[in-house]
Amino acid sequence: MAVNSNDIEAIVRQVLSSMDGKGVSSATPSASGFGAAGRTQYDIPATAHCAFLTDIKHFEIKEFPMPEVGDDDILVKVEGTGVCGTDAAEYKFDPFKYIPINLGHEGTGTVVKVGKNVKKDSAGKPLGVGDKVVTCMIFHEDPSITMFDLNKQNIGEADVYGLIPDDDRHLTGWFSDYILIRGGSTIFNVSDMDLDSRILIEPCAVLIHAVERAKSTGILKFNSKVVVQGCGPIGLICVAILRTMGIINIVTVDGNDQRLEFSHEMGATGHVNFMNYKGVENLAAAVKDALGGELADFAFQCTGSPAGHSNVYKFIRNGGGLCELGFFINGGDATINPHFDICSKEITTVGSWVYTLRDYATTFEFLKAAKRDGIPMSKLITHKFALKDINEAFETNIAQKGLKIAVMSE
Ligand SMILES: NC(=O)c1ccc[n+]([C@@H]2O[C@H](COP(=O)([O-])OP(=O)(O)OC[C@H]3O[C@@H](n4cnc5c(N)ncnc54)[C@H](O)[C@@H]3O)[C@@H](O)[C@H]2O)c1
Numbered sequence: 001m002a003v004n005s006n007d008i009e010a011i012v013r014q015v016l017s018s019m020d021g022k023g024v025s026s027a028t029p030s031a032s033g034f035g036a037a038g039r040t041q042y043d044i045p046a047t048a049h050c051a052f053l054t055d056i057k058h059f060e061i062k063e064f065p066m067p068e069v070g071d072d073d074i075l076v077k078v079e080g081t082g083v084c085g086t087d088a089a090e091y092k093f094d095p096f097k098y099i100p101i102n103l104g105h106e107g108t109g110t111v112v113k114v115g116k117n118v119k120k121d122s123a124g125k126p127l128g129v130g131d132k133v134v135t136c137m138i139f140h141e142d143p144s145i146t147m148f149d150l151n152k153q154n155i156g157e158a159d160v161y162g163l164i165p166d167d168d169r170h171l172t173g174w175f176s177d178y179i180l181i182r183g184g185s186t187i188f189n190v191s192d193m194d195l196d197s198r199i200l201i202e203p204c205a206v207l208i209h210a211v212e213r214a215k216s217t218g219i220l221k222f223n224s225k226v227v228v229q230g231c232g233p234i235g236l237i238c239v240a241i242l243r244t245m246g247i248i249n250i251v252t253v254d255g256n257d258q259r260l261e262f263s264h265e266m267g268a269t270g271h272v273n274f275m276n277y278k279g280v281e282n283l284a285a286a287v288k289d290a291l292g293g294e295l296a297d298f299a300f301q302c303t304g305s306p307a308g309h310s311n312v313y314k315f316i317r318n319g320g321g322l323c324e325l326g327f328f329i330n331g332g333d334a335t336i337n338p339h340f341d342i343c344s345k346e347i348t349t350v351g352s353w354v355y356t357l358r359d360y361a362t363t364f365e366f367l368k369a370a371k372r373d374g375i376p377m378s379k380l381i382t383h384k385f386a387l388k389d390i391n392e393a394f395e396t397n398i399a400q401k402g403l404k405i406a407v408m409s410e
Protein backbone atom coordinates (compact mmCIF):
# COMPACT_ATOMS: atom_id res chain seq x y z
CA MET A 1 0.00 0.00 0.00
CA ALA A 2 1.13 3.53 -0.74
CA VAL A 3 1.23 4.91 2.81
CA ASN A 4 3.88 3.53 5.06
CA SER A 5 2.92 2.60 8.59
CA ASN A 6 5.28 5.17 10.14
CA ASP A 7 3.45 7.93 8.29
CA ILE A 8 0.12 6.63 9.50
CA GLU A 9 1.39 6.45 13.04
CA ALA A 10 2.66 10.02 12.84
CA ILE A 11 -0.66 11.26 11.45
CA VAL A 12 -2.71 9.46 14.06
CA ARG A 13 -0.45 10.61 16.92
CA GLN A 14 -0.77 14.17 15.70
CA VAL A 15 -4.55 13.83 15.56
CA LEU A 16 -4.82 12.33 18.98
CA SER A 17 -2.55 14.89 20.57
CA SER A 18 -4.79 17.60 19.15
CA MET A 19 -7.90 15.96 20.56
CA ASP A 20 -7.19 16.72 24.25
CA GLY A 21 -10.24 14.74 25.24
CA LYS A 22 -12.51 16.85 23.08
CA GLY A 23 -12.27 15.04 19.78
CA VAL A 24 -12.44 17.38 16.84
CA SER A 25 -9.61 19.85 17.12
CA SER A 26 -10.06 23.58 17.29
CA ALA A 27 -6.53 24.35 16.08
CA THR A 28 -5.99 26.95 13.37
CA PRO A 29 -6.10 25.55 9.82
CA SER A 30 -2.70 24.97 8.32
CA ALA A 31 -1.62 27.26 5.50
CA SER A 32 -0.46 24.30 3.44
CA GLY A 33 -3.75 22.52 4.08
CA PHE A 34 -5.87 20.44 1.80
CA GLY A 35 -8.50 23.14 1.61
CA ALA A 36 -11.95 22.46 2.98
CA ALA A 37 -14.62 22.38 0.33
CA GLY A 38 -16.39 25.61 -0.60
CA ARG A 39 -18.15 27.70 1.97
CA THR A 40 -21.54 27.04 0.45
CA GLN A 41 -24.52 27.75 2.63
CA TYR A 42 -27.00 24.91 2.85
CA ASP A 43 -30.71 25.32 3.40
CA ILE A 44 -31.39 23.18 6.41
CA PRO A 45 -34.98 22.01 6.86
CA ALA A 46 -36.80 22.35 10.16
CA THR A 47 -37.02 18.60 10.72
CA ALA A 48 -34.95 15.46 10.15
CA HIS A 49 -36.12 11.91 9.41
CA CYS A 50 -34.53 8.91 11.11
CA ALA A 51 -35.24 5.21 10.56
CA PHE A 52 -35.87 3.58 13.92
CA LEU A 53 -35.99 -0.14 14.39
CA THR A 54 -38.96 -0.16 16.77
CA ASP A 55 -39.64 -3.89 16.74
CA ILE A 56 -38.23 -7.06 15.22
CA LYS A 57 -38.38 -6.65 11.41
CA HIS A 58 -39.96 -3.23 11.65
CA PHE A 59 -38.48 0.17 10.87
CA GLU A 60 -40.43 3.39 11.36
CA ILE A 61 -39.33 6.74 9.99
CA LYS A 62 -39.50 9.24 12.86
CA GLU A 63 -39.45 12.99 12.39
CA PHE A 64 -37.52 15.22 14.83
CA PRO A 65 -36.88 18.95 15.03
CA MET A 66 -33.44 19.74 13.59
CA PRO A 67 -31.19 19.95 16.67
CA GLU A 68 -29.01 22.87 17.67
CA VAL A 69 -25.44 22.46 16.42
CA GLY A 70 -23.17 23.05 19.45
CA ASP A 71 -19.71 24.63 19.24
CA ASP A 72 -17.99 21.25 18.71
CA ASP A 73 -20.75 19.56 16.70
CA ILE A 74 -21.17 18.83 13.00
CA LEU A 75 -24.46 18.44 11.15
CA VAL A 76 -24.21 16.07 8.19
CA LYS A 77 -26.73 15.58 5.40
CA VAL A 78 -26.61 11.83 4.79
CA GLU A 79 -26.04 10.54 1.26
CA GLY A 80 -25.92 6.77 1.68
CA THR A 81 -25.32 4.01 4.22
CA GLY A 82 -24.48 0.34 3.87
CA VAL A 83 -26.48 -2.38 5.60
CA CYS A 84 -24.13 -4.42 7.80
CA GLY A 85 -24.56 -8.00 9.03
CA THR A 86 -24.90 -6.55 12.53
CA ASP A 87 -27.82 -4.35 11.40
CA ALA A 88 -29.41 -7.38 9.75
CA ALA A 89 -29.04 -9.44 12.94
CA GLU A 90 -30.63 -6.64 14.96
CA TYR A 91 -33.49 -6.50 12.46
CA LYS A 92 -34.04 -10.26 12.66
CA PHE A 93 -33.77 -10.92 16.38
CA ASP A 94 -32.27 -7.99 18.34
CA PRO A 95 -29.33 -9.96 19.79
CA PHE A 96 -27.79 -6.80 21.27
CA LYS A 97 -31.10 -5.65 22.81
CA TYR A 98 -30.82 -2.22 21.14
CA ILE A 99 -34.50 -1.79 20.10
CA PRO A 100 -35.69 0.96 19.75
CA ILE A 101 -32.67 2.27 17.87
CA ASN A 102 -31.76 4.56 14.99
CA LEU A 103 -29.45 2.12 13.15
CA GLY A 104 -26.90 2.69 10.36
CA HIS A 105 -23.13 2.87 10.92
CA GLU A 106 -21.67 2.52 7.40
CA GLY A 107 -22.71 6.00 6.33
CA THR A 108 -21.33 9.02 4.56
CA GLY A 109 -22.64 12.46 3.74
CA THR A 110 -22.03 16.18 3.35
CA VAL A 111 -21.23 18.58 6.17
CA VAL A 112 -23.96 21.24 6.15
CA LYS A 113 -23.23 23.07 9.42
CA VAL A 114 -20.35 23.14 11.89
CA GLY A 115 -19.93 24.55 15.39
CA LYS A 116 -17.48 27.42 15.78
CA ASN A 117 -14.70 25.19 17.19
CA VAL A 118 -14.72 22.75 14.27
CA LYS A 119 -11.84 23.45 11.91
CA LYS A 120 -10.17 20.12 11.17
CA ASP A 121 -10.95 16.44 10.91
CA SER A 122 -9.36 13.70 13.03
CA ALA A 123 -6.37 13.51 10.68
CA GLY A 124 -5.69 17.25 10.85
CA LYS A 125 -7.19 17.92 7.43
CA PRO A 126 -9.25 21.13 7.17
CA LEU A 127 -12.94 20.43 7.52
CA GLY A 128 -15.87 22.64 6.74
CA VAL A 129 -19.30 22.98 5.22
CA GLY A 130 -19.53 21.13 1.88
CA ASP A 131 -16.99 18.42 2.75
CA LYS A 132 -17.83 14.72 2.45
CA VAL A 133 -17.24 12.79 5.66
CA VAL A 134 -17.32 9.46 7.46
CA THR A 135 -17.10 8.85 11.20
CA CYS A 136 -15.08 6.27 13.08
CA MET A 137 -15.32 5.56 16.84
CA ILE A 138 -16.44 7.73 19.72
CA PHE A 139 -13.83 6.86 22.34
CA HIS A 140 -14.69 6.88 26.04
CA GLU A 141 -11.09 6.82 27.18
CA ASP A 142 -7.67 7.63 25.83
CA PRO A 143 -7.71 5.91 22.44
CA SER A 144 -3.93 5.55 22.45
CA ILE A 145 -4.33 2.62 24.86
CA THR A 146 -5.13 0.39 21.94
CA MET A 147 -4.35 2.60 19.00
CA PHE A 148 -0.70 1.92 18.30
CA ASP A 149 -0.03 -1.63 19.36
CA LEU A 150 -1.84 -4.25 17.36
CA ASN A 151 -1.05 -6.83 19.98
CA LYS A 152 -3.00 -4.92 22.58
CA GLN A 153 -6.00 -5.97 20.53
CA ASN A 154 -9.44 -4.58 20.36
CA ILE A 155 -10.58 -1.05 20.88
CA GLY A 156 -11.56 -0.79 24.52
CA GLU A 157 -14.52 1.38 25.39
CA ALA A 158 -15.86 3.01 22.26
CA ASP A 159 -19.19 3.68 20.59
CA VAL A 160 -20.22 3.92 16.98
CA TYR A 161 -22.99 6.10 15.50
CA GLY A 162 -25.85 3.83 14.52
CA LEU A 163 -25.25 1.50 17.45
CA ILE A 164 -25.84 3.92 20.33
CA PRO A 165 -29.01 4.70 22.27
CA ASP A 166 -31.26 7.54 21.23
CA ASP A 167 -30.96 10.76 23.25
CA ASP A 168 -32.86 14.02 23.50
CA ARG A 169 -31.18 15.52 20.44
CA HIS A 170 -31.76 12.31 18.38
CA LEU A 171 -30.12 11.85 14.89
CA THR A 172 -27.71 9.20 16.22
CA GLY A 173 -27.75 6.77 13.26
CA TRP A 174 -26.89 7.04 9.57
CA PHE A 175 -30.20 5.53 8.36
CA SER A 176 -31.53 9.09 8.41
CA ASP A 177 -31.50 12.16 6.21
CA TYR A 178 -29.41 14.10 8.76
CA ILE A 179 -27.03 12.95 11.50
CA LEU A 180 -25.59 15.08 14.32
CA ILE A 181 -21.92 14.30 14.96
CA ARG A 182 -21.24 15.34 18.54
CA GLY A 183 -18.02 16.96 19.74
CA GLY A 184 -15.62 14.25 20.92
CA SER A 185 -16.29 12.00 17.93
CA THR A 186 -13.82 11.03 15.26
CA ILE A 187 -14.52 12.25 11.76
CA PHE A 188 -12.64 12.15 8.45
CA ASN A 189 -12.81 14.47 5.47
CA VAL A 190 -13.02 12.07 2.51
CA SER A 191 -14.10 14.57 -0.14
CA ASP A 192 -11.55 13.05 -2.54
CA MET A 193 -13.42 9.73 -2.69
CA ASP A 194 -16.48 8.75 -4.72
CA LEU A 195 -19.77 7.93 -3.00
CA ASP A 196 -19.59 4.12 -3.38
CA SER A 197 -16.05 4.03 -1.99
CA ARG A 198 -17.16 6.15 0.95
CA ILE A 199 -20.07 3.79 1.70
CA LEU A 200 -17.58 0.89 1.73
CA ILE A 201 -15.07 2.50 4.12
CA GLU A 202 -16.42 0.98 7.34
CA PRO A 203 -16.57 -2.66 6.18
CA CYS A 204 -13.18 -2.25 4.47
CA ALA A 205 -11.70 -1.03 7.77
CA VAL A 206 -12.78 -4.35 9.34
CA LEU A 207 -10.60 -6.18 6.82
CA ILE A 208 -7.71 -3.73 7.00
CA HIS A 209 -7.64 -4.48 10.72
CA ALA A 210 -7.86 -8.24 10.11
CA VAL A 211 -4.95 -8.08 7.66
CA GLU A 212 -2.90 -6.03 10.17
CA ARG A 213 -3.64 -8.68 12.81
CA ALA A 214 -2.61 -11.36 10.31
CA LYS A 215 0.64 -9.53 9.57
CA SER A 216 1.41 -9.42 13.30
CA THR A 217 1.99 -13.20 13.14
CA GLY A 218 4.93 -12.68 10.76
CA ILE A 219 3.50 -15.42 8.54
CA LEU A 220 1.48 -13.44 5.98
CA LYS A 221 3.81 -12.15 3.27
CA PHE A 222 3.55 -10.89 -0.30
CA ASN A 223 4.23 -14.37 -1.70
CA SER A 224 1.97 -16.31 0.70
CA LYS A 225 -0.59 -18.79 -0.50
CA VAL A 226 -3.82 -17.67 1.11
CA VAL A 227 -7.29 -19.12 1.61
CA VAL A 228 -10.22 -16.81 2.18
CA GLN A 229 -13.22 -18.77 3.43
CA GLY A 230 -16.57 -17.03 2.96
CA CYS A 231 -17.41 -14.83 -0.02
CA GLY A 232 -19.87 -12.41 1.51
CA PRO A 233 -18.84 -8.74 1.46
CA ILE A 234 -16.34 -9.42 4.28
CA GLY A 235 -14.46 -12.22 2.51
CA LEU A 236 -14.59 -10.45 -0.86
CA ILE A 237 -13.11 -7.26 0.56
CA CYS A 238 -10.44 -9.40 2.21
CA VAL A 239 -9.47 -10.77 -1.20
CA ALA A 240 -9.25 -7.26 -2.68
CA ILE A 241 -6.99 -6.05 0.14
CA LEU A 242 -4.67 -9.05 -0.20
CA ARG A 243 -4.51 -8.39 -3.92
CA THR A 244 -3.50 -4.74 -3.47
CA MET A 245 -0.74 -6.00 -1.13
CA GLY A 246 0.69 -7.92 -4.06
CA ILE A 247 -0.48 -11.36 -2.91
CA ILE A 248 -1.39 -13.32 -6.02
CA ASN A 249 -2.16 -16.87 -4.87
CA ILE A 250 -5.61 -16.51 -3.28
CA VAL A 251 -8.18 -19.31 -3.17
CA THR A 252 -11.73 -18.63 -2.01
CA VAL A 253 -14.06 -21.20 -0.43
CA ASP A 254 -17.85 -20.79 -0.33
CA GLY A 255 -21.01 -22.69 -1.22
CA ASN A 256 -22.35 -20.11 -3.65
CA ASP A 257 -21.01 -20.32 -7.22
CA GLN A 258 -21.99 -16.79 -8.13
CA ARG A 259 -20.07 -15.34 -5.17
CA LEU A 260 -17.11 -17.61 -5.92
CA GLU A 261 -17.03 -16.41 -9.54
CA PHE A 262 -17.22 -12.81 -8.37
CA SER A 263 -14.27 -13.36 -6.02
CA HIS A 264 -12.05 -13.52 -9.14
CA GLU A 265 -13.02 -9.92 -9.96
CA MET A 266 -11.75 -8.99 -6.48
CA GLY A 267 -8.46 -10.79 -7.16
CA ALA A 268 -8.89 -14.49 -6.30
CA THR A 269 -6.91 -16.88 -8.47
CA GLY A 270 -8.83 -20.05 -7.64
CA HIS A 271 -11.97 -21.14 -5.83
CA VAL A 272 -13.56 -24.22 -4.29
CA ASN A 273 -17.26 -24.80 -3.74
CA PHE A 274 -17.44 -26.76 -0.49
CA MET A 275 -20.85 -28.15 -1.46
CA ASN A 276 -19.16 -30.29 -4.10
CA TYR A 277 -17.09 -32.27 -1.60
CA LYS A 278 -18.09 -34.88 0.92
CA GLY A 279 -15.90 -34.91 4.01
CA VAL A 280 -13.39 -32.30 5.07
CA GLU A 281 -10.39 -34.36 3.86
CA ASN A 282 -11.72 -34.25 0.29
CA LEU A 283 -12.46 -30.56 0.63
CA ALA A 284 -8.94 -29.88 1.94
CA ALA A 285 -7.49 -31.86 -0.98
CA ALA A 286 -9.46 -29.65 -3.40
CA VAL A 287 -8.20 -26.51 -1.68
CA LYS A 288 -4.62 -27.81 -1.87
CA ASP A 289 -5.09 -28.52 -5.57
CA ALA A 290 -6.46 -25.03 -6.20
CA LEU A 291 -3.42 -23.56 -4.41
CA GLY A 292 -1.09 -25.40 -6.80
CA GLY A 293 -0.40 -28.53 -4.74
CA GLU A 294 0.42 -27.06 -1.32
CA LEU A 295 -1.70 -26.12 1.65
CA ALA A 296 -2.18 -22.46 2.58
CA ASP A 297 0.40 -20.42 4.45
CA PHE A 298 -2.40 -18.36 5.86
CA ALA A 299 -6.22 -18.48 6.02
CA PHE A 300 -8.88 -15.88 6.75
CA GLN A 301 -12.10 -17.32 8.19
CA CYS A 302 -14.88 -14.98 7.02
CA THR A 303 -18.03 -17.04 7.63
CA GLY A 304 -20.19 -17.06 10.76
CA SER A 305 -20.45 -20.84 10.45
CA PRO A 306 -19.05 -23.10 13.21
CA ALA A 307 -18.51 -25.79 10.55
CA GLY A 308 -16.49 -23.24 8.62
CA HIS A 309 -14.28 -22.67 11.66
CA SER A 310 -13.78 -26.43 12.14
CA ASN A 311 -12.86 -26.93 8.49
CA VAL A 312 -10.42 -24.07 8.01
CA TYR A 313 -7.53 -25.65 9.97
CA LYS A 314 -7.39 -28.45 7.41
CA PHE A 315 -6.55 -25.95 4.66
CA ILE A 316 -3.44 -24.62 6.47
CA ARG A 317 0.10 -26.03 6.27
CA ASN A 318 2.20 -26.91 9.31
CA GLY A 319 3.50 -23.68 10.81
CA GLY A 320 0.87 -21.61 9.00
CA GLY A 321 -1.46 -18.94 10.34
CA LEU A 322 -5.16 -18.25 10.75
CA CYS A 323 -7.15 -15.06 11.25
CA GLU A 324 -10.64 -15.76 12.60
CA LEU A 325 -12.95 -12.79 12.06
CA GLY A 326 -16.25 -14.41 11.12
CA PHE A 327 -18.02 -14.35 14.45
CA PHE A 328 -19.20 -10.84 15.19
CA ILE A 329 -22.36 -12.57 16.34
CA ASN A 330 -22.26 -15.64 18.56
CA GLY A 331 -22.83 -18.50 16.12
CA GLY A 332 -22.38 -21.27 18.69
CA ASP A 333 -19.52 -23.63 19.49
CA ALA A 334 -17.23 -25.20 16.92
CA THR A 335 -15.46 -28.53 17.24
CA ILE A 336 -11.79 -28.87 16.46
CA ASN A 337 -9.20 -31.47 17.29
CA PRO A 338 -6.51 -29.60 19.23
CA HIS A 339 -3.94 -32.32 18.55
CA PHE A 340 -4.30 -32.41 14.77
CA ASP A 341 -5.54 -28.88 14.13
CA ILE A 342 -3.34 -26.65 16.28
CA CYS A 343 -0.75 -28.37 18.45
CA SER A 344 1.01 -30.74 16.08
CA LYS A 345 0.75 -28.25 13.19
CA GLU A 346 1.94 -25.26 15.25
CA ILE A 347 -0.74 -23.03 13.79
CA THR A 348 -0.60 -19.37 14.89
CA THR A 349 -4.10 -17.95 15.25
CA VAL A 350 -5.26 -14.40 15.71
CA GLY A 351 -8.77 -13.10 16.27
CA SER A 352 -9.84 -9.80 14.75
CA TRP A 353 -12.52 -7.47 16.05
CA VAL A 354 -13.65 -4.35 14.23
CA TYR A 355 -10.95 -1.69 13.69
CA THR A 356 -9.15 1.24 15.23
CA LEU A 357 -8.74 4.85 14.17
CA ARG A 358 -5.41 4.08 12.51
CA ASP A 359 -7.07 1.46 10.30
CA TYR A 360 -9.21 4.21 8.77
CA ALA A 361 -6.21 6.01 7.30
CA THR A 362 -4.99 2.74 5.77
CA THR A 363 -8.49 2.01 4.47
CA PHE A 364 -8.60 5.27 2.49
CA GLU A 365 -5.29 4.36 0.86
CA PHE A 366 -6.51 0.82 0.14
CA LEU A 367 -9.65 2.09 -1.60
CA LYS A 368 -7.57 4.43 -3.75
CA ALA A 369 -5.15 1.59 -4.55
CA ALA A 370 -8.07 -0.70 -5.49
CA LYS A 371 -9.28 1.95 -7.92
CA ARG A 372 -5.79 2.31 -9.41
CA ASP A 373 -5.51 -1.48 -9.76
CA GLY A 374 -8.90 -1.72 -11.48
CA ILE A 375 -10.58 -3.77 -8.72
CA PRO A 376 -14.30 -3.01 -9.17
CA MET A 377 -15.14 -2.35 -5.51
CA SER A 378 -18.38 -0.53 -6.35
CA LYS A 379 -19.76 -3.80 -7.79
CA LEU A 380 -19.98 -4.97 -4.17
CA ILE A 381 -22.92 -2.58 -3.78
CA THR A 382 -25.58 -4.55 -5.62
CA HIS A 383 -28.73 -2.78 -4.40
CA LYS A 384 -29.66 0.78 -3.45
CA PHE A 385 -32.95 1.61 -1.71
CA ALA A 386 -34.48 4.95 -0.72
CA LEU A 387 -34.67 5.64 3.03
CA LYS A 388 -38.45 5.29 2.94
CA ASP A 389 -38.00 1.74 1.60
CA ILE A 390 -35.63 0.66 4.36
CA ASN A 391 -37.78 -2.34 5.36
CA GLU A 392 -37.49 -3.64 1.79
CA ALA A 393 -33.72 -3.05 1.88
CA PHE A 394 -33.44 -5.24 4.96
CA GLU A 395 -35.72 -7.94 3.53
CA THR A 396 -33.44 -8.03 0.48
CA ASN A 397 -30.42 -8.35 2.75
CA ILE A 398 -31.79 -11.19 4.86
CA ALA A 399 -33.01 -13.02 1.75
CA GLN A 400 -29.29 -12.98 0.80
CA LYS A 401 -29.98 -11.29 -2.50
CA GLY A 402 -26.94 -9.49 -3.83
CA LEU A 403 -23.95 -8.47 -1.71
CA LYS A 404 -23.84 -5.07 -0.03
CA ILE A 405 -27.23 -3.35 0.19
CA ALA A 406 -27.21 0.44 0.59
CA VAL A 407 -29.90 2.81 1.85
CA MET A 408 -29.74 6.16 0.04
CA SER A 409 -30.94 9.28 1.80
CA GLU A 410 -30.95 11.59 -1.19
N1 LIG B 1 -14.61 -9.35 13.10
C1 LIG B 1 -15.39 -8.35 12.87
O1 LIG B 1 -15.15 -7.27 13.38
C2 LIG B 1 -16.54 -8.51 11.93
C3 LIG B 1 -17.15 -7.37 11.38
C4 LIG B 1 -18.20 -7.54 10.49
C5 LIG B 1 -18.65 -8.82 10.20
N2 LIG B 1 -18.04 -9.90 10.78
C6 LIG B 1 -18.48 -11.29 10.51
O2 LIG B 1 -18.04 -11.69 9.24
C7 LIG B 1 -18.91 -12.71 8.75
C8 LIG B 1 -19.09 -12.53 7.26
O3 LIG B 1 -19.81 -11.33 7.00
P1 LIG B 1 -20.53 -11.12 5.59
O4 LIG B 1 -21.24 -9.83 5.66
O5 LIG B 1 -19.56 -11.34 4.50
O6 LIG B 1 -21.60 -12.33 5.67
P2 LIG B 1 -22.35 -13.18 4.56
O7 LIG B 1 -23.36 -14.01 5.29
O8 LIG B 1 -22.79 -12.31 3.44
O9 LIG B 1 -21.23 -14.16 3.97
C9 LIG B 1 -20.85 -15.37 4.56
C10 LIG B 1 -20.48 -16.34 3.43
O10 LIG B 1 -20.00 -17.55 4.01
C11 LIG B 1 -20.47 -18.63 3.23
N3 LIG B 1 -20.44 -19.84 4.07
C12 LIG B 1 -21.31 -20.23 5.03
N4 LIG B 1 -20.90 -21.38 5.58
C13 LIG B 1 -19.76 -21.74 4.96
C14 LIG B 1 -18.85 -22.84 5.08
N5 LIG B 1 -19.04 -23.81 5.99
N6 LIG B 1 -17.76 -22.85 4.28
C15 LIG B 1 -17.55 -21.88 3.38
N7 LIG B 1 -18.37 -20.82 3.20
C16 LIG B 1 -19.47 -20.76 3.99
C17 LIG B 1 -21.86 -18.21 2.79
O11 LIG B 1 -22.25 -18.92 1.61
C18 LIG B 1 -21.68 -16.71 2.54
O12 LIG B 1 -21.37 -16.42 1.18
C19 LIG B 1 -20.21 -12.60 9.54
O13 LIG B 1 -20.47 -13.83 10.20
C20 LIG B 1 -19.99 -11.46 10.51
O14 LIG B 1 -20.43 -11.77 11.81
C21 LIG B 1 -17.01 -9.75 11.63
Ligand SMILES: [Zn+2]
Pocket residue numbers: 084085086105106202203
Ligand atom coordinates in the same frame (compact mmCIF):
# COMPACT_ATOMS: atom_id res chain seq x y z
ZN1 LIG C 1 -20.64 -2.82 9.93
